[in-house]
Amino acid sequence: MSNETQLLRFITAGSVDDGKSTLIGRLLHDSKSIFEDQYSAISKTSEKRGMAAVDLSLLTDGLQAEREQGITIDVAYRYFATPKRKFIIGDTPGHEQYTRNMVTAASTANLAIILVDARKGVLTQSKRHSYLASLLNVPHVVLAVNKMDMVEYSQARFDEIVAEYKAFAAQLDLHDVHCIPLSALNGDMVVDRGENLDWYKGPALLDLLEKVEIDHDVNTNDFRFPVQWVCRPQTNEHHDFRGFAGRIEGGEISVGDEITILPSGRTTTVKEIVTYDGNLATAFAPQSVTLTLSDEIDISRGDMFVKSSAHAPKVEKEFEATLCWLSEAPLDKSRKYLVKHTTRSAKCLFSRLDYRVDVNTLEQHAVEKLNMNDIARVAIKVQSPLVFDSYDIDRATGSFIVIDEASNNTVAAGMIA
Amino acid sequence: MKLVEKNMTKHTFSHLDALESESIHIMREVAAECKNPALLFSGGKDSIVMLRLAEKAFRPAKFPFPLVHIDTDHNFPEVIATRDKLAADLGERLIVRSLEDSIKRGSIVIKDESKPRNPYQSVTLLETIEEFGFDACLGGARRDEEKARAKERIFSFRDEFGQWDPKNQRPELWDTYNTRVNAGENIRVFPISNWTETDIWEYIGRENLHIPNIYFAHEREVIRRGDNVIPVSHLVQPKPGEKVEVATVRFRTVGDMTCTAPVESTASTVEEIIAETATTRITERGATRMDDQTSEASMELRKKEGYF
Numbered sequence: 001m002s003n004e005t006q007l008l009r010f011i012t013a014g015s016v017d018d019g020k021s022t023l024i025g026r027l028l029h030d031s032k033s034i035f036e037d038q039y040s041a042i043s044k045t046s047e048k049r050g051m052a053a054v055d056l057s058l059l060t061d062g063l064q065a066e067r068e069q070g071i072t073i074d075v076a077y078r079y080f081a082t083p084k085r086k087f088i089i090g091d092t093p094g095h096e097q098y099t100r101n102m103v104t105a106a107s108t109a110n111l112a113i114i115l116v117d118a119r120k121g122v123l124t125q126s127k128r129h130s131y132l133a134s135l136l137n138v139p140h141v142v143l144a145v146n147k148m149d150m151v152e153y154s155q156a157r158f159d160e161i162v163a164e165y166k167a168f169a170a171q172l173d174l175h176d177v178h179c180i181p182l183s184a185l186n187g188d189m190v191v192d193r194g195e196n197l198d199w200y201k202g203p204a205l206l207d208l209l210e211k212v213e214i215d216h217d218v219n220t221n222d223f224r225f226p227v228q229w230v231c232r233p234q235t236n237e238h239h240d241f242r243g244f245a246g247r248i249e250g251g252e253i254s255v256g257d258e259i260t261i262l263p264s265g266r267t268t269t270v271k272e273i274v275t276y277d278g279n280l281a282t283a284f285a286p287q288s289v290t291l292t293l294s295d296e297i298d299i300s301r302g303d304m305f306v307k308s309s310a311h312a313p314k315v316e317k318e319f320e321a322t323l324c325w326l327s328e329a330p331l332d333k334s335r336k337y338l339v340k341h342t343t344r345s346a347k348c349l350f351s352r353l354d355y356r357v358d359v360n361t362l363e364q365h366a367v368e369k370l371n372m373n374d375i376a377r378v379a380i381k382v383q384s385p386l387v388f389d390s391y392d393i394d395r396a397t398g399s400f401i402v403i404d405e406a407s408n409n410t411v412a413a414g415m416i417a
Numbered sequence: 418m419k420l421v422e423k424n425m426t427k428h429t430f431s432h433l434d435a436l437e438s439e440s441i442h443i444m445r446e447v448a449a450e451c452k453n454p455a456l457l458f459s460g461g462k463d464s465i466v467m468l469r470l471a472e473k474a475f476r477p478a479k480f481p482f483p484l485v486h487i488d489t490d491h492n493f494p495e496v497i498a499t500r501d502k503l504a505a506d507l508g509e510r511l512i513v514r515s516l517e518d519s520i521k522r523g524s525i526v527i528k529d530e531s532k533p534r535n536p537y538q539s540v541t542l543l544e545t546i547e548e549f550g551f552d553a554c555l556g557g558a559r560r561d562e563e564k565a566r567a568k569e570r571i572f573s574f575r576d577e578f579g580q581w582d583p584k585n586q587r588p589e590l591w592d593t594y595n596t597r598v599n600a601g602e603n604i605r606v607f608p609i610s611n612w613t614e615t616d617i618w619e620y621i622g623r624e625n626l627h628i629p630n631i632y633f634a635h636e637r638e639v640i641r642r643g644d645n646v647i648p649v650s651h652l653v654q655p656k657p658g659e660k661v662e663v664a665t666v667r668f669r670t671v672g673d674m675t676c677t678a679p680v681e682s683t684a685s686t687v688e689e690i691i692a693e694t695a696t697t698r699i700t701e702r703g704a705t706r707m708d709d710q711t712s713e714a715s716m717e718l719r720k721k722e723g724y725f
Contacts, residue, residue: 005432228442
């Protein structure tokens with residue numbers, strides 16, 4: 001693998017019945033990413049359970065609890081690589097009660113595979129998965145029409161499903177949708193093209209995963225740099241060194257560029273871009289770097305640097321967001337919570353609950369309280385201002401988590417818009 | 418819809434660059450938000466990568482945490498020598514706590530000297546966490562190592578007994594990490610969660626990292642027991658009827674000498690190891706860790722008890 005190999009993160013959404021685990025197993029198996037000891041372990045288990053062939057879906061079974069119950073209870077991350085790309089799969093269960101798992105996995109994904117059964121077509125859960133992919137602004141979506149072997153590899157059936165899906169997807173904010181007919185069981189159009197789908201001229205699934213353009217999945221326009229940690233060595237050698245360490249969450253920056261420090265609004269210029277491997281002239285998202293500045297300004301963790309010439313983020317104490325409630329304990333409107341947004345945390349109140357979205361029908365319902373897996377439109381007031389963008393402009397500066405200070409649990413995830 | 422015209426500048430950012438930046442970001446979050454963190458450092462290849470990532474995250478400053486090693490006294494001497502050399506070269510503080518300390522205190526009772534000590538490591542680790550009051554321990558575990566790890570968060574919360582509850586993990590979204598713990602509780606943080614064995618080797622090559630020489634092919638006295646090749650040491654001697662032979666081997670992992678098996682290999686450079694890793698048909702732990710072969714859930718059970 002060369003150093004130019006890119007990293008692509010994708011998720012698979014669908015239920016066991018759609019052949020999701022078989023699809024992942026097929027991707028791993030046909031790309032030669034399954035090891036002999038793993039294969040012999042699942043062969044033994046398949047035999048023990050009286051199955052005729054090796055069940056590739058067993059590869060994605062993780063914990064003892066799951067093996068006992070034959071279900072997947074949480075997000076599992078799997079890894080494989082081809083000479084072209086390295087892949088991270090966020091494997092999420094398809095059951096309704098696990099919306100939060102899909103939201104979790106989708107939050108870092110470049111691409112979502114929405115799996116449907118060719119016999120059943122677009123089901124409620126396919127719509128739910130697509131809605132969540134659009135809500136989390138996953139840049140690329142693949143509709144994988146599986147079990148084509150069960151509909152005699154019919155092009156007419158595939159076209160029918162694609163038409164139905166596209167009609168539905170038009171209501172959503174999906175940016176880049178690809179549709180692929182395949183059979184995970186037989187391996188058609190997953191890694192190899194197979195011989196049964198000659199009428200389909202597009203890329204096989206792995207081919208698409210290797211080629212889809214991901215350079216612009218991060219915001220390449222607007223420089224955003226949340227200060228993470230202040231580097232003050234205070235040694236003789238670096239007595240006056242004062243660097244601001246963090247990760248560039250959008251755009252790029254060069255030595256000499258004028259920046260504005262938010263929320264204070266003070267301006268200065270970038271003196272050096274320091275890294276362990278030497279100073280840089282220019283740095284870009286998502287690099288982790290340390291910046292030194294031309295002027296001594298009081299700056300601490302939680303401040304955000306933006307390029308003065310770029311589109312400015314908002315600096316507000318009140319904002320609206322779409323919230324996914326993740327906790328078993330429902331939202332209590334009378335309580336204060338903690339918001340963690342980029343590197344800044346602040347106490348918050350939910351000043352309004354506007355409506356809840358039914359993830360199956362996209363209908364809006366009046367809402368009094370939020371339960372686990374609910375998705376709702378809310379207004380939030382924070383104790384001190386946050387520096388943010390709309391989530392569709394920048395995933396990093398438009399997202400936040402909500403923490404319950406009593407339990408220290410992460411209870412919600414939010415997208416600002 | 419995106420409102421702004423996209424900047425068409427192209428930057429090359431490889432998968433190693435992406436993984437490195439993510440790991441640095443995680444380490445800095447720990448430094449900024451945790452009160453009293455530590456970095457667990459064993460002298461093995463993954464923890465050596467962790468040290469380089471810490472240098473990248475914090476230089477020109479010192480690390481904002483000490484290095485901590487829980488020594489089983491069953492470690493390969495080459496690994497301990499590398500541990501001490503690297504800590505000294507970096508000028509960072511190294512705290513070593515040994516299973517012997519816990520044995521003297523009576524919190525560990527060893528029944529059989531020749532058996533692996535990994536199950537006891539959790540005891541000394543938890544005692545060390547308590548002794549220093551660490552609220553976060555950075556560790557070099559990877560999700561590709563084992564099924565139980567594949568489901569673990571990067572910031573993995575432990576209760577006051579050091580236990581991991583796989584069914585009750587905090588959701589982890591974007592790169593926004595919840596680092597909060599109550600007094601007496603602890604977070605284990607795994608900055609290289611998303612790295613694979615191949616990534617580690619490519620990074621060792623790219624960064625030209627010094628690793629213990631037992632990772633490279635060498636001649637060693639071994640005994641064959643069943644499918645396993647076991648290194649002969651003061652802890653493992655041939656049983657009656659077993660034959661000692663000299664084989665050309667290397668270690669893919671370096672753990673407890675009694676349960677870490679070498680693989681037969683002639684790979685003597687990082688490049689050769691990368692090539693071998695790319696074509697090997699056995700997982701890293703499957704090939705080398707006899708303690709993980711005992712049951713399908715052995716790692717899950719050990720993690721629940723506070724093991725890394």
